[in-house]
Amino acid sequence: MVAPTENNHNKHLDLLQEYKLHLVKYIEELQKMDKKSEFAKQWNEDTIKERKQELQVIDKILKNLIRF
Numbered sequence: 001m002v003a004p005t006e007n008n009h010n011k012h013l014d015l016l017q018e019y020k021l022h023l024v025k026y027i028e029e030l031q032k033m034d035k036k037s038e039f040a041k042q043w044n045e046d047t048i049k050e051r052k053q054e055l056q057v058i059d060k061i062l063k064n065l066i067r068f
Contacts, residue, residue: 013062013065016058016061016062017062019058020055020058020059020062023051023054023055023058024055026051027048027051027052027055030044030047030048030051031044031048034048
């Protein structure tokens with residue numbers, strides 16, 4: 001029998017994983033825009049850097065948490 005806390009834990013881990021995948025796609029889209037336009041490259045540089053740092057934090061959280 002699965003405890004309600006386990007369900008919540010797994011649900012939140014799944015949400016975190018989905019957000020991670022969203023960030024990866026978002027970064028890829030920004031990098032595609034960078035290749036098309038020098039202005040976009042300058043505009044997106046800080047955003048890409050911040051999202052990559054956020055992605056590293058999420059990876060660290062996911063790796064350190066154990067599913068029940």
